[in-house]
Amino acid sequence: MEQLDIYKLEDAYDEIVALRECGLRSILTHIENLEYDMRKKYDYSPIEAVTSRTKSFRSAMSKCEIRGLQPCVETFREMHDVAGVRIITPFLDDVQRVRDALMVRDTLKVVTEKDYISNPKTSGYRSLHLICETRTALSEDYEWNIVEIQIRTILQNAWCSLEHRLRYKKQDLTNGIAFEWAQLGDLFYEKDQQMMRLRDQNRAKGISGAKTLELELPAEVIN
Numbered sequence: 001m002e003q004l005d006i007y008k009l010e011d012a013y014d015e016i017v018a019l020r021e022c023g024l025r026s027i028l029t030h031i032e033n034l035e036y037d038m039r040k041k042y043d044y045s046p047i048e049a050v051t052s053r054t055k056s057f058r059s060a061m062s063k064c065e066i067r068g069l070q071p072c073v074e075t076f077r078e079m080h081d082v083a084g085v086r087i088i089t090p091f092l093d094d095v096q097r098v099r100d101a102l103m104v105r106d107t108l109k110v111v112t113e114k115d116y117i118s119n120p121k122t123s124g125y126r127s128l129h130l131i132c133e134t135r136t137a138l139s140e141d142y143e144w145n146i147v148e149i150q151i152r153t154i155l156q157n158a159w160c161s162l163e164h165r166l167r168y169k170k171q172d173l174t175n176g177i178a179f180e181w182a183q184l185g186d187l188f189y190e191k192d193q194q195m196m197r198l199r200d201q202n203r204a205k206g207i208s209g210a211k212t213l214e215l216e217l218p219a220e221v222i223n
Ligand code: GTP
Pocket: 063, 081, 114, 121, 123, 124, 125, 129, 159, 160, 161, 163, 164, 168
Protein backbone atom coordinates (compact mmCIF):
# COMPACT_ATOMS: atom_id res chain seq x y z
CA MET A 1 0.00 0.00 0.00
CA GLU A 2 1.36 3.41 -0.98
CA GLN A 3 2.09 6.09 1.67
CA LEU A 4 -0.65 8.38 0.30
CA ASP A 5 -3.23 5.59 0.41
CA ILE A 6 -2.42 4.69 3.98
CA TYR A 7 -2.82 8.35 5.05
CA LYS A 8 -6.21 8.54 3.33
CA LEU A 9 -7.24 5.30 4.96
CA GLU A 10 -6.15 6.56 8.37
CA ASP A 11 -8.20 9.76 7.87
CA ALA A 12 -11.24 7.68 6.95
CA TYR A 13 -10.67 5.48 10.01
CA ASP A 14 -10.40 8.57 12.26
CA GLU A 15 -13.81 9.70 11.02
CA ILE A 16 -15.34 6.35 11.94
CA VAL A 17 -13.67 6.54 15.36
CA ALA A 18 -15.07 10.05 15.92
CA LEU A 19 -18.58 8.76 15.18
CA ARG A 20 -18.10 5.70 17.43
CA GLU A 21 -16.97 8.03 20.20
CA CYS A 22 -20.38 9.72 20.06
CA GLY A 23 -21.99 6.32 20.66
CA LEU A 24 -19.54 5.59 23.44
CA ARG A 25 -20.30 8.86 25.22
CA SER A 26 -24.04 8.24 25.20
CA ILE A 27 -23.61 4.69 26.54
CA LEU A 28 -21.23 5.88 29.28
CA THR A 29 -23.72 8.55 30.36
CA HIS A 30 -26.45 5.91 30.36
CA ILE A 31 -24.34 3.64 32.60
CA GLU A 32 -23.60 6.55 34.95
CA ASN A 33 -27.31 7.33 35.27
CA LEU A 34 -28.11 3.68 35.81
CA GLU A 35 -25.61 3.49 38.64
CA TYR A 36 -26.95 6.65 40.25
CA ASP A 37 -30.52 5.34 40.08
CA MET A 38 -29.64 1.94 41.54
CA ARG A 39 -27.69 3.47 44.41
CA LYS A 40 -30.60 5.76 45.17
CA LYS A 41 -33.28 3.04 44.98
CA TYR A 42 -31.46 0.01 46.40
CA ASP A 43 -28.47 1.46 48.20
CA TYR A 44 -26.39 -0.91 46.09
CA SER A 45 -24.64 -0.69 42.75
CA PRO A 46 -23.92 -3.82 40.67
CA ILE A 47 -21.23 -1.82 38.89
CA GLU A 48 -17.74 -1.82 40.37
CA ALA A 49 -15.90 -0.04 37.55
CA VAL A 50 -16.30 1.03 33.93
CA THR A 51 -13.61 1.52 31.32
CA SER A 52 -13.80 2.31 27.63
CA ARG A 53 -11.51 2.64 24.65
CA THR A 54 -11.49 3.04 20.90
CA LYS A 55 -9.31 0.82 18.76
CA SER A 56 -6.19 2.43 17.36
CA PHE A 57 -5.64 2.54 13.59
CA ARG A 58 -2.60 0.30 14.00
CA SER A 59 -4.64 -2.30 15.87
CA ALA A 60 -7.49 -2.12 13.31
CA MET A 61 -4.94 -2.67 10.51
CA SER A 62 -3.40 -5.60 12.33
CA LYS A 63 -6.87 -7.16 12.85
CA CYS A 64 -7.40 -6.91 9.05
CA GLU A 65 -4.08 -8.65 8.47
CA ILE A 66 -4.74 -11.45 10.94
CA ARG A 67 -8.27 -12.03 9.62
CA GLY A 68 -7.30 -11.67 5.94
CA LEU A 69 -9.69 -8.73 5.54
CA GLN A 70 -9.31 -5.95 3.01
CA PRO A 71 -8.31 -2.80 4.96
CA CYS A 72 -10.95 -0.39 3.66
CA VAL A 73 -13.70 1.89 4.95
CA GLU A 74 -16.39 -0.83 4.67
CA THR A 75 -14.30 -3.26 6.74
CA PHE A 76 -13.69 -0.62 9.42
CA ARG A 77 -17.38 0.27 9.51
CA GLU A 78 -18.28 -3.37 10.11
CA MET A 79 -15.67 -3.93 12.85
CA HIS A 80 -17.74 -4.42 15.99
CA ASP A 81 -15.06 -3.48 18.47
CA VAL A 82 -13.83 -0.08 17.23
CA ALA A 83 -15.61 1.26 20.33
CA GLY A 84 -15.58 -0.87 23.47
CA VAL A 85 -16.95 -0.56 26.99
CA ARG A 86 -16.00 -2.88 29.85
CA ILE A 87 -18.18 -3.09 32.93
CA ILE A 88 -16.82 -4.82 36.02
CA THR A 89 -19.32 -6.17 38.54
CA PRO A 90 -18.75 -7.22 42.16
CA PHE A 91 -20.70 -10.51 42.01
CA LEU A 92 -21.52 -13.11 39.37
CA ASP A 93 -25.28 -12.49 39.28
CA ASP A 94 -24.65 -8.75 38.85
CA VAL A 95 -23.49 -9.49 35.27
CA GLN A 96 -27.05 -10.40 34.17
CA ARG A 97 -28.49 -7.64 36.33
CA VAL A 98 -26.38 -5.02 34.53
CA ARG A 99 -27.16 -6.56 31.14
CA ASP A 100 -30.92 -6.44 31.79
CA ALA A 101 -30.76 -2.89 33.13
CA LEU A 102 -28.88 -1.74 30.01
CA MET A 103 -31.60 -3.18 27.79
CA VAL A 104 -34.22 -0.88 29.30
CA ARG A 105 -32.92 1.81 27.00
CA ASP A 106 -34.78 1.65 23.68
CA THR A 107 -31.96 3.29 21.76
CA LEU A 108 -29.68 0.34 22.54
CA LYS A 109 -30.15 -2.98 20.72
CA VAL A 110 -28.14 -6.15 21.18
CA VAL A 111 -27.16 -7.48 17.77
CA THR A 112 -25.06 -10.41 19.00
CA GLU A 113 -24.67 -11.81 22.48
CA LYS A 114 -21.71 -14.07 23.28
CA ASP A 115 -22.03 -15.61 26.71
CA TYR A 116 -18.54 -16.82 27.60
CA ILE A 117 -19.67 -17.22 31.22
CA SER A 118 -22.14 -20.03 30.50
CA ASN A 119 -19.83 -21.26 27.74
CA PRO A 120 -16.26 -20.35 28.69
CA LYS A 121 -13.55 -20.41 26.03
CA THR A 122 -11.07 -23.31 26.21
CA SER A 123 -8.52 -20.73 27.41
CA GLY A 124 -10.66 -20.32 30.56
CA TYR A 125 -11.91 -16.89 29.43
CA ARG A 126 -15.22 -15.85 30.98
CA SER A 127 -17.12 -12.68 30.14
CA LEU A 128 -20.45 -11.61 28.65
CA HIS A 129 -20.05 -9.85 25.31
CA LEU A 130 -22.82 -7.73 23.87
CA ILE A 131 -22.35 -6.35 20.38
CA CYS A 132 -24.77 -3.44 20.44
CA GLU A 133 -26.17 -0.85 18.14
CA THR A 134 -26.86 2.47 19.76
CA ARG A 135 -28.88 5.27 18.23
CA THR A 136 -26.91 8.49 18.43
CA ALA A 137 -28.43 11.89 17.73
CA LEU A 138 -26.18 14.10 15.62
CA SER A 139 -26.74 17.65 14.31
CA GLU A 140 -29.10 16.69 11.48
CA ASP A 141 -29.96 13.06 11.92
CA TYR A 142 -29.61 9.89 13.93
CA GLU A 143 -26.81 7.39 13.29
CA TRP A 144 -26.63 3.83 14.51
CA ASN A 145 -23.30 3.12 16.15
CA ILE A 146 -21.75 -0.28 16.89
CA VAL A 147 -20.29 -0.65 20.37
CA GLU A 148 -18.99 -3.81 22.05
CA ILE A 149 -19.86 -4.09 25.74
CA GLN A 150 -18.01 -6.65 27.86
CA ILE A 151 -19.42 -7.40 31.31
CA ARG A 152 -17.54 -9.52 33.85
CA THR A 153 -16.83 -9.88 37.57
CA ILE A 154 -13.82 -8.52 39.46
CA LEU A 155 -12.34 -12.02 39.58
CA GLN A 156 -13.00 -12.74 35.91
CA ASN A 157 -11.40 -9.42 35.08
CA ALA A 158 -8.35 -10.22 37.22
CA TRP A 159 -7.94 -13.50 35.30
CA CYS A 160 -8.36 -11.72 31.92
CA SER A 161 -5.91 -8.93 32.69
CA LEU A 162 -3.17 -11.27 33.82
CA GLU A 163 -3.76 -13.84 31.10
CA HIS A 164 -3.78 -11.05 28.55
CA ARG A 165 -0.38 -9.84 29.74
CA LEU A 166 1.21 -13.23 29.84
CA ARG A 167 -0.42 -15.33 27.19
CA TYR A 168 -3.37 -14.11 25.07
CA LYS A 169 -2.49 -14.08 21.35
CA LYS A 170 1.10 -15.01 22.19
CA GLN A 171 0.64 -18.60 21.00
CA ASP A 172 2.62 -20.29 23.77
CA LEU A 173 0.19 -23.14 24.13
CA THR A 174 2.98 -25.53 25.13
CA ASN A 175 3.98 -27.34 28.33
CA GLY A 176 0.57 -27.48 29.91
CA ILE A 177 0.54 -23.70 30.43
CA ALA A 178 -2.77 -23.40 28.61
CA PHE A 179 -4.23 -26.10 30.85
CA GLU A 180 -3.12 -24.27 33.99
CA TRP A 181 -4.75 -21.03 32.83
CA ALA A 182 -7.98 -22.86 32.11
CA GLN A 183 -7.81 -24.46 35.58
CA LEU A 184 -7.27 -21.04 37.15
CA GLY A 185 -10.33 -19.77 35.28
CA ASP A 186 -12.40 -22.61 36.77
CA LEU A 187 -11.03 -21.91 40.25
CA PHE A 188 -11.90 -18.22 40.01
CA TYR A 189 -15.39 -19.21 38.87
CA GLU A 190 -15.80 -21.39 41.99
CA LYS A 191 -14.61 -18.49 44.15
CA ASP A 192 -17.11 -16.16 42.47
CA GLN A 193 -19.88 -18.58 43.44
CA GLN A 194 -18.53 -18.88 46.97
CA MET A 195 -18.52 -15.10 47.35
CA MET A 196 -22.13 -14.91 46.19
CA ARG A 197 -23.01 -17.43 48.90
CA LEU A 198 -21.19 -15.34 51.53
CA ARG A 199 -23.02 -12.23 50.34
CA ASP A 200 -26.36 -14.04 50.57
CA GLN A 201 -25.57 -15.18 54.12
CA ASN A 202 -24.88 -11.55 55.06
CA ARG A 203 -28.14 -10.48 53.43
CA ALA A 204 -30.06 -13.17 55.32
CA LYS A 205 -28.63 -11.82 58.58
CA GLY A 206 -29.65 -8.32 57.51
CA ILE A 207 -26.11 -7.01 57.69
CA SER A 208 -26.14 -3.47 56.35
CA GLY A 209 -24.60 -2.77 52.97
CA ALA A 210 -25.80 -6.16 51.77
CA LYS A 211 -29.43 -5.41 51.02
CA THR A 212 -31.42 -7.84 48.88
CA LEU A 213 -31.59 -6.43 45.41
CA GLU A 214 -34.90 -6.94 43.68
CA LEU A 215 -34.89 -4.82 40.57
CA GLU A 216 -38.29 -3.99 39.23
CA LEU A 217 -37.63 -4.42 35.54
CA PRO A 218 -40.37 -4.86 32.95
CA ALA A 219 -40.91 -8.57 32.10
CA GLU A 220 -40.03 -8.10 28.41
CA VAL A 221 -36.60 -6.83 29.42
CA ILE A 222 -35.83 -9.88 31.53
CA ASN A 223 -37.10 -12.46 29.04
P1 GTP B 1 -11.22 -10.06 18.45
O1 GTP B 1 -11.02 -9.91 17.00
O2 GTP B 1 -9.94 -10.31 19.21
O3 GTP B 1 -11.97 -8.90 19.02
O4 GTP B 1 -12.05 -11.38 18.66
P2 GTP B 1 -13.56 -11.76 18.20
O5 GTP B 1 -14.16 -10.69 17.39
O6 GTP B 1 -13.55 -13.14 17.64
O7 GTP B 1 -14.33 -11.75 19.55
P3 GTP B 1 -14.15 -12.63 20.85
O8 GTP B 1 -15.52 -12.73 21.34
O9 GTP B 1 -13.39 -13.89 20.65
O10 GTP B 1 -13.21 -11.74 21.81
C1 GTP B 1 -13.18 -10.37 21.79
C2 GTP B 1 -12.38 -9.82 22.96
O11 GTP B 1 -12.55 -10.60 24.14
C3 GTP B 1 -10.88 -9.78 22.76
O12 GTP B 1 -10.46 -8.64 22.08
C4 GTP B 1 -10.38 -9.78 24.23
O13 GTP B 1 -10.55 -8.50 24.82
C5 GTP B 1 -11.36 -10.71 24.89
N1 GTP B 1 -10.92 -12.13 24.88
C6 GTP B 1 -11.42 -13.13 24.13
N2 GTP B 1 -10.80 -14.30 24.41
C7 GTP B 1 -9.88 -14.04 25.38
C8 GTP B 1 -8.93 -14.86 26.09
O14 GTP B 1 -8.79 -16.07 25.89
N3 GTP B 1 -8.15 -14.20 27.02
C9 GTP B 1 -8.28 -12.87 27.27
N4 GTP B 1 -7.47 -12.32 28.20
N5 GTP B 1 -9.17 -12.07 26.62
C10 GTP B 1 -9.95 -12.66 25.68
